[in-house]
Amino acid sequence: MDRYSGRGVSRAMLPLLALHVANEYHRLGRKPPVTAGLILANTLLYLRPGALHRVLPTIDQVLFNPHLILKYGDLKRFLLSAFYHMNESHLVYNMMSLLWKGIQLETTMGSLEFASMIAALLGLSQGITILLAKSLLIFFNYETAYYHQYAAGFSGVLFGMKVVLNAQSDEFSHVYGMVVPAKYSAWAELILIQLFVPGVSFLGHLGGILAGLAYLQLRGSFSGLDPLSLLIRNAVGLLSWPLKLFRGLFQFRSHRIGGRGRVGRSPPPERGTAVRWSCPVCTYDNSAWLDACEMCSAVRRDQGFRSARRSDRSRDLSMEEVRQRRLERFDR
Numbered sequence: 001m002d003r004y005s006g007r008g009v010s011r012a013m014l015p016l017l018a019l020h021v022a023n024e025y026h027r028l029g030r031k032p033p034v035t036a037g038l039i040l041a042n043t044l045l046y047l048r049p050g051a052l053h054r055v056l057p058t059i060d061q062v063l064f065n066p067h068l069i070l071k072y073g074d075l076k077r078f079l080l081s082a083f084y085h086m087n088e089s090h091l092v093y094n095m096m097s098l099l100w101k102g103i104q105l106e107t108t109m110g111s112l113e114f115a116s117m118i119a120a121l122l123g124l125s126q127g128i129t130i131l132l133a134k135s136l137l138i139f140f141n142y143e144t145a146y147y148h149q150y151a152a153g154f155s156g157v158l159f160g161m162k163v164v165l166n167a168q169s170d171e172f173s174h175v176y177g178m179v180v181p182a183k184y185s186a187w188a189e190l191i192l193i194q195l196f197v198p199g200v201s202f203l204g205h206l207g208g209i210l211a212g213l214a215y216l217q218l219r220g221s222f223s224g225l226d227p228l229s230l231l232i233r234n235a236v237g238l239l240s241w242p243l244k245l246f247r248g249l250f251q252f253r254s255h256r257i258g259g260r261g262r263v264g265r266s267p268p269p270e271r272g273t274a275v276r277w278s279c280p281v282c283t284y285d286n287s288a289w290l291d292a293c294e295m296c297s298a299v300r301r302d303q304g305f306r307s308a309r310r311s312d313r314s315r316d317l318s319m320e321e322v323r324q325r326r327l328e329r330f331d332r
Contacts, residue, residue, distance in 0.1 A: 001064065001082070001129075001153040001204030013092045014043070021099060028103065034115045035102030039095050042154060045083050046091050059084045063150040064126070064204070066133040078126050084152040094154045101161045120218070121160035121211050128214070129156065129207030151201040156208035162186045163212025186212070 021039060025031050048056055057076065064081035068074050085091035106114040133149070136142035162185065166173070169182040176196070180188045186209050194202050277300060278285055279293040286293055291300050 001156045001201040032106035066130045124211035125156035125208040156204045159208030160212035
């Protein structure tokens with residue numbers, strides 16, 4: 001989340017972002033759809049192509065501001081400010097980070113739980129940021145510095161994702177040239193960005209880290225799906241019900257299953273193939289084109305027609321007779 005300082009108009013980095021996203025998704029076996037949707041939504045809100053420019057609110061109307069949100073109950077600023085970006089470099093940096101973290105988390109958690117986590121981190125990070133700004137105003141009279149600050153961007157959610165991603169990691173991470181334990185990398189990045197990158201929102205990033213910690217605590221209290229995941233699953237099921245009904249009404253019956261073969265009996269093998277069947281009486285391997293065993297004359301049991309004469313004779317054979325017939329055959 002960056003403080004508002006005007007918006008750039010360059011478009012030079014966006015093709016690189018598109019190429020990088022396309023390359024990453026091309027090499028993935030399972031494409032994470034929620035991550036792709038989030039990147040697309042953030043990019044479209046920044047570009048505002050065609051009719052979207054007239055429909056969508058401007059960035060000035062959705063900038064995150066604790067004072068305006070609390071005073072007027074402005075949910076538009078509370079929810080939408082995370083999806084707006086100040087300039088192209090701000091957008092590209094955040095979307096690159098979202099791509100890397102989103103692929104790892106969504107492929108591990110599943111799309112449903114990942115979407116639930118994003119929604120929770122969004123609400124928690126924005127709410128905690130407001131709470132911090134209000135507390136600084138009440139206890140330290142920090143009014144202009146934080147309470148009336150304008151900000152936007154997805155980085156608060158990204159810091160929360162970083163906390164969740166590295167919560168159980170015992171590895172080390174590189175943060176701006178420094179090697180730190182991965183589980184503390186979000187805190188190191190918070191401090192280093194504040195020192196070396198101008199115009200960033202300290203409270204917005206801190207709120208994201210605290211949101212990640214809060215999410216881990218809340219998620220650990222549920223043995224199965226959390227209530228938000230259940231709500232999202234039911235909403236998706238409700239929205240997809242008309243589509244399933246429409247497809248059921250107009251879908252033609254097909255005899256194919258799994259893309260290959262047909263329901264029913266398989267066709268007989270072609271001549272010259274190596275398909276064989278084993279005799280249930282003497283275990284001799286016979287050609288698929290024979291209906292009775294060459295060794296003991298037992299009738300093939302998986303055929304639709306049988307010879308009564310051969311069947312009766314094969315059932316009366318003793319094991320000694322079967323052995324003699326085998327010897328006679330190999331002596332030919």
